[in-house]
Amino acid sequence: xxxxxxxxxxxxxxxxxxxxxxxxxxxxxxxxxxxxxxxxxxxxxxxxxxxxxxxxxxxxxxxxxxxxxxxxxxxxxxxxxxxxxxxxxxxxxxxxxxxxxxxxxxxxxxxxxxxxxxxxxxxxxxxxxxxxxxxxxxxxxxxxxxxxxxxxxxxxxxxxxxxxxxxxxxxxxxxxxxxxxxxxxxxxxxxxxxxxxxxxxxxxxxxxxxxxxxxxxxxxxxxxxxxxxxxxxxxxxxxxxxxxxxxxxxxxxxxxxxxxxxxxxxxxxxxxxxxxxxxxxxxxxxxxxxxxxxxxxxxxxxxxxxxxxxxxxxxxxxxxxxxxx
Amino acid sequence: xxxxxxxxxxxxxxxxxxxxxxxxxxxxxxxxxxxxxxxxxxxxxxxxxxxxxxxxxxxxxxxxxxxxxxxxxxxxxxxxxxxxxxxxxxxxxxxxxxxxxxxxxxxxxxxxxxxxxxxxxxxxxxxxxxxxxxxxxxxxxxxxxxxxxxxxxxxxxxxxxxxxxxxxxxxxxxxxxxxxxxxxxxxxxxxxxxxxxxxxxxxxxxxxxxxxxxxxxxxxxxxxxxxxxxxxxxxxxxxxxxxxxxxxxxxxxxxxxxxxxxxxxxxxxxxxxxxxxxxxxxxxxxxxxxxxxxxxxxxxxxxxxxxxxxxxxxxxxxxxxxxxxxxxxx
Numbered sequence: 001x002x003x004x005x006x007x008x009x010x011x012x013x014x015x016x017x018x019x020x021x022x023x024x025x026x027x028x029x030x031x032x033x034x035x036x037x038x039x040x041x042x043x044x045x046x047x048x049x050x051x052x053x054x055x056x057x058x059x060x061x062x063x064x065x066x067x068x069x070x071x072x073x074x075x076x077x078x079x080x081x082x083x084x085x086x087x088x089x090x091x092x093x094x095x096x097x098x099x100x101x102x103x104x105x106x107x108x109x110x111x112x113x114x115x116x117x118x119x120x121x122x123x124x125x126x127x128x129x130x131x132x133x134x135x136x137x138x139x140x141x142x143x144x145x146x147x148x149x150x151x152x153x154x155x156x157x158x159x160x161x162x163x164x165x166x167x168x169x170x171x172x173x174x175x176x177x178x179x180x181x182x183x184x185x186x187x188x189x190x191x192x193x194x195x196x197x198x199x200x201x202x203x204x205x206x207x208x209x210x211x212x213x214x215x216x217x218x219x220x221x222x223x224x225x226x227x228x229x230x231x232x233x234x235x236x237x238x239x240x241x242x243x244x245x246x247x248x249x250x251x252x253x254x255x256x257x258x259x260x261x262x263x264x265x266x267x268x269x270x271x272x273x274x275x276x277x278x279x280x281x282x283x284x285x286x287x288x289x290x291x292x293x294x295x296x297x298x299x300x301x302x303x304x305x306x307x308x309x310x311x312x313x314x315x316x317x318x319x320x321x322x323x324x325x
Numbered sequence: 326x327x328x329x330x331x332x333x334x335x336x337x338x339x340x341x342x343x344x345x346x347x348x349x350x351x352x353x354x355x356x357x358x359x360x361x362x363x364x365x366x367x368x369x370x371x372x373x374x375x376x377x378x379x380x381x382x383x384x385x386x387x388x389x390x391x392x393x394x395x396x397x398x399x400x401x402x403x404x405x406x407x408x409x410x411x412x413x414x415x416x417x418x419x420x421x422x423x424x425x426x427x428x429x430x431x432x433x434x435x436x437x438x439x440x441x442x443x444x445x446x447x448x449x450x451x452x453x454x455x456x457x458x459x460x461x462x463x464x465x466x467x468x469x470x471x472x473x474x475x476x477x478x479x480x481x482x483x484x485x486x487x488x489x490x491x492x493x494x495x496x497x498x499x500x501x502x503x504x505x506x507x508x509x510x511x512x513x514x515x516x517x518x519x520x521x522x523x524x525x526x527x528x529x530x531x532x533x534x535x536x537x538x539x540x541x542x543x544x545x546x547x548x549x550x551x552x553x554x555x556x557x558x559x560x561x562x563x564x565x566x567x568x569x570x571x572x573x574x575x576x577x578x579x580x581x582x583x584x585x586x587x588x589x590x591x592x593x594x595x596x597x598x599x600x601x602x603x604x605x606x607x608x609x610x611x612x613x614x615x616x617x618x619x620x621x622x623x624x625x626x627x628x629x630x631x632x633x634x635x636x637x638x639x640x641x642x643x644x645x646x647x648x649x650x651x652x653x654x655x
Binding site: 051056057059061062064065066067068069070071072073074075092093096097100101102103104105106107108109110141142144164165166 | 395430435437444445448452456457460463464485486489492496651654
């Protein structure tokens with residue numbers, strides 16, 4: 001099996017689906033000849049031609065509207081928002097158009113659009129490049145939000161996203177693009193959207209996370225194990241719809257939980273996970289559910305980001321706090 | 326006998342009378358909706374009155390068996406010409422389950438029919454323009470000789486989506502027509518406070534496309550220029566920006582009082598140029614229509630509107646549980 005970086009796995013997923021289905025189109029700013037600012041679409045224009053892989057003018061709202069028009073005619077657009085902070089420009093096309101197309105047409109139209117976008121901190125790109133904005137879409141019924149943490153999941157989830165008959169926002173953490181390699185099978189395979197993954201088993205506490213924070217959580221879990229605390233780590237993989245069953249099953253076993261996210265605290269994914277645990281497993285809890293998050297401030301300048309972002313020490317401290325409650 | 330202009334456009338007497346009947350039907354449905362609103366039977370009306378000539382003239386210039394339209398909320402005349410029925414529109418006004426546009430889920434005037442190739446629209450204005458560009462690109466890629474036409478008000482021509490869409494279509498020479506129904510007001514804001522250029526169509530040059538301004542009260546003039554744009558599109562000559570000069574004869578909506586920002590005299594003056602009556606006079610003058618035929622048409626249209634009103638009023642509302650459906654694929 002091939003060892004790939006996440007960015008290679010993403011390119012591989014795009015190539016796999018473009019070969020399989022001629023209705024799959026890739027477009028956005030600099031995705032053609034340049035192959036994308038992170039090279040996620042490298043070589044695709046040469047392989048599939050300028051009709052199926054094309055550069056757009058700098059116009060995010062227009063890109064979103066174009067994608068929807070194409071989708072209504074039977075295509076499966078994979079549009080790129082160059083940095084997820086730029087999604088505000090495309091917000092109407094995603095939240096008020098794509099997300100509601102099925103509902104408002106009573107199921108007659110649907111929008112099989114995949115919106116790929118790099119996001120996430122830790123690579124010295126300040127605000128509007130590094131922001132974690134996924135929470136905005138948790139309150140947007142009609143779209144799904146997927147955030148892989150491994151090359152394997154990135155390929156399998158992206159193929160699922162492209163095949164999905166509803167709009168899927170596929171967020172690619174920039175720090176994970178090239179930081180490690182993982183096994184990625186050749187050819188087609190899918191990872192189901194809406195299913196979390198228990199990436200480390202443990203009996204004492206559940207650490208629930210997604211994206212780059214899965215790796216932070218795993219590092220914390222290793223150190224905690226040295227101190228005799230066996231943490232279970234759950235990679236949500238899909239933020240919306242959330243796999244509450246897997247979370248609740250784990251919490252019922254461990255009776256304690258900490259949710260770790262890179263985004264700011266207020267009204268975030270972690271808050272939602274805490275609420276779901278309280279709704280479905282509160283009598284199994286030995287302690288309140290802890291949250292590890294960034295502060296409720298604007299994503300900071302490069303020199304401050306390592307302090308601003310949660311790290312494994314923050315996770316360890318919060319886990320100990322919950323264990324000693 | 327007046328000068329016959331439709332024959333040289335290749336339109337038969339029968340076709341122009343059909344166009345007139347479509348305009349009349351739109352007007353009478355709209356007028357009925359106002360009465361229903363004032364009687365407290367429907368919550369909201371947004372009118373086509375004053376723009377029917379432009380809408381029907383443009384629709385007839387398209388191939389109504391294969392082309393795609395992305396209308397905006399005033400385009401009752403256009404969607405009727407594309408096959409929507411009075412009953413469909415009344416079901417939408419009453420927000421009944423059987424409404425084929427959105428099952429009563431959207432505001433009235435948000436037209437949609439996959440079967441009739443009418444794209445659904447979002448309430449923030451101008452979003453439909455980008456969708457029409459997507460449709461045109463899809464048609465080109467599939468090798469289908471289809472034209473898409475998006476309509477919008479002059480207010481919408483100031484939105485980013487108009488400019489982003491026009492630019493993309495211009496760069497790729499797509500078979501799409503941008504038709505502005507310039508009704509002089511963006512709710513209360515007059516055109517002088519909206520545009521620095523003289524005409525909306527002046528903007529065409531910035532996107533490397535054909536642009537023209539035409540009298541929106543004259544369905545034949547609109548037909549002629551849109552037909553030219555359609556031919557350009559089918560011949561691979563790219564998009565066009567057509568501005569039709571209209572006047573919004575009603576307040577913006579049933580919740581608006583237009584006397585706060587324009588005068589009664591101005592509206593009365595505009596009514597003298599009402600395309601519906603000018604076209605009727607033209608048809609009478611050319612002999613395509615007679616007073617007797619016109620009376621028969623009026624009676625038929627009245628009966629259609631009555632039937633549609635009764636049907637829609639009696640139709641059931643959607644089950645509240647259905648509000649939870651169609652969010653994701655089931």
